[in-house]
Each structure stands twice: as structure tokens, then as C-alpha cells.
Amino acid sequence: MSILAWVILGGIAGWIGSILMSTNESQGIIMNIVIGILGAFVGGFLFSFIGGDGITGFNFYSLFVAIIGSVTFIWLARVLKTSQ
Secondary structure, eight states, X not given: XXXXXXXXXXXXXXXXXXXXXXXXXXXXXXXXXXXXXHHHHHHHHHHXXXXXXXXXXXXXXXXXHHHHHHHHHHHHHHHHHHTO
């Protein structure tokens, strides 16, 4: 995928993930994009770990994987933040 596709997919996935985790008010569009891109990597790792496909391109399946990854990333960040 191109850089622009990663930014768009990451922005959408990060935004939906932040809405699901109720962190949308505390972060902006740049943070949504960063969380979405990192979430795509996390989701791809998780899905490949259980035998599925990771990010396969600019499609709904990849968006789903990235959303799952961004929710997991936000949850993990919360766990690490509260354990300090």
C-alpha cells in the first residue's frame, strides 16, 4: 500500500478505535492516524498469530484488522499507564 493509503486507513481505524474506547475527545486527528497505523501492525500481528491474514490492502477486511489492533493498542496503553 502507498503512504497515503496507510494514512487514510490509519486515520479511519484510529478514529473508530478511539470512539469505541471513549478516547476520541482527548486526541486529535494526528493521534488517530498514529494509533490507527500502529493498530494495523498490532492487528496484523494478532491475526497472523491466530492463523488469519494481516493487512491485505485497502479494503474492509484490513480496516477491520486495523480497528481491532487500534482498540487493542489503546487498551494496552491504558493498562500500562494505570500500572505505574
